[in-house]
Amino acid sequence: xxxxxxxxxxxxxxxxxxxxxxxxxxxxxxxxxxxxxxxGEGPVLLVTVVTGGEVKKLKRLTFQFGDARKDSSLHITAAxxxxxxxxxxxxxxxGNEKLTFGTGTRLTIIP
Amino acid sequence: xxxxxxxxxxxxxxxxxxxTLSCSPISxxxxxxxxxxxxxxxxxxxxxxxxxxxxNKGNFPGRFSGRQFSNSRSEMNxxxxxxxxSALYLCAxxxxxGPKIQYFGAxxxxxxx
Numbered sequence: 001x002x003x004x005x006x007x008x009x010x011x012x013x014x015x016x017x018x019x020x021x022x023x024x025x026x027x028x029x030x031x032x033x034x035x036x037x038x039x040g041e042g043p044v045l046l047v048t049v050v051t052g053g054e055v056k057k058l059k060r061l062t063f064q065f066g067d068a069r070k071d072s073s074l075h076i077t078a079a080x081x082x083x084x085x086x087x088x089x090x091x092x093x094x095g096n097e098k099l100t101f102g103t104g105t106r107l108t109i110i111p
Numbered sequence: 112x113x114x115x116x117x118x119x120x121x122x123x124x125x126x127x128x129x130x131t132l133s134c135s136p137i138s139x140x141x142x143x144x145x146x147x148x149x150x151x152x153x154x155x156x157x158x159x160x161x162x163x164x165x166x167n168k169g170n171f172p173g174r175f176s177g178r179q180f181s182n183s184r185s186e187m188n189x190x191x192x193x194x195x196x197s198a199l200y201l202c203a204x205x206x207x208x209g210p211k212i213q214y215f216g217a218x219x220x221x222x223x224x
Contacts, residue, residue, distance in 0.1 A: 042115070042201050042215025043154070088154065098167050099144075099213070101154040 003027065004089060004102035012108040016078055021105040023089035024071045030092050032065055032072050033099070037086040079109045113138065115204050115216035123222045129190040132219045136183050136204030142166075143185040144213065145177060148199040157200075160185055161207075189221075197223045 007022045023032070031050045035043035047056050049065035049072060056063045060083075062075040076083055089102040116135040124130050136143050144167075145157040156169040160179035177187045183204075189196055199220050203213035 041217050042203070044215070045212055048212070090154075098156050098159070098169070099211075100156065101146075103153050 003100050004091060006087070006089060006102040006105050008105060009103065010106050010108075012110060013079060014110050015081055018075070018077050019079060019107070020073055020075045021087055021107070022071065022073050023102050025091070026070065027091075028069045030069075032069075032092075033090045034063055034072070034074055035088040035090060035101075037088060038084070043086075043088055079107075081109045081111050083107060084109045115202055115214050117200075117202050117216035117219050119219060120217065121220050121222075123224060124192050125224050126192055126194060128192050129188065130192060130221060132187045132189075132200055132202075132221075134185045134187070134202030134204075134216060136185070136202075137214055140204035140206050140214070141183055142205045142207060142211065143179055143183065144203045144205075145185070145187050146201045146203065147171070148201055148218070149197075154201070157187070192223045194223050197221060 003025055005024050013019055031048055033048045034046045036046055037043040047058055047063045049063055052069045053067045054065045060077045064073050072089055087105045087107055090099045115137055118133045134143055142161045144159040146154050147157055148154045157171055157175055158165055158177050159167040163179045174190045179185045199218045201215050201218045203215045205211040205213045
């Protein structure tokens with residue numbers, strides 16, 4: 001059983017559309033991170049959320065940490081081809097320093 | 112500032128062989144973590160080294176080992192390679208421990224034939 005489930009697994013949309021991807025778990029976490037990984041590269045950290053209910057914005061990207069600290073969402077407004085990539089959420093549990101990654105959402109933006 | 116450098120970028124080995132992968136962290140970073148990424152299992156934590164000591168370990172067999180040198184460079188070794196070891200191996204460095212900001216290298220893609 002995966003600790004962190006991301007949905008959808010694959011998403012392909014037209015440039016200019018909006019989208020939301022999700023990261024869900026049955027466990028509570030101290031913090032959650034979102035990464036984007038492009039082909040041939042390692043993941044790059046986009047944001048870290050720490051407080052339940054927290055919302056962070058990074059240009060066209062909006063990240064939300066669930067009130068119960070078990071889930072998170074990433075919303076992209078007016079998607080661009082440069083948003084194409086694998087989106088990964090990762091969590092740090094309480095009392096340990098290991099990052100556990102989700103299953104990933106592979107996003108393709110069609111020009 | 113140079114990023115995390117992993118060498119080699121690509122590697123082809125046969126079953127039963129062993130392999131050593133190298134990671135040079137960002138200058139000043141003392142923590143190096145290793146991950147295995149496969150299509151089926153995703154990104155899985157192997158181990159973390161901090162100041163030459165293994166601080167955390169994932170659920171991988173003893174064939175997977177690592178070490179860190181005094182200059183914070185790290186190596187990962189896989190002995191008696193199996194077909195299932197084919198994967199992208201990623202190294203990440205961070206300044207210190209704790210819930211951390213990790214900077215990833217581009218990875219070493221290992222193919223076991």
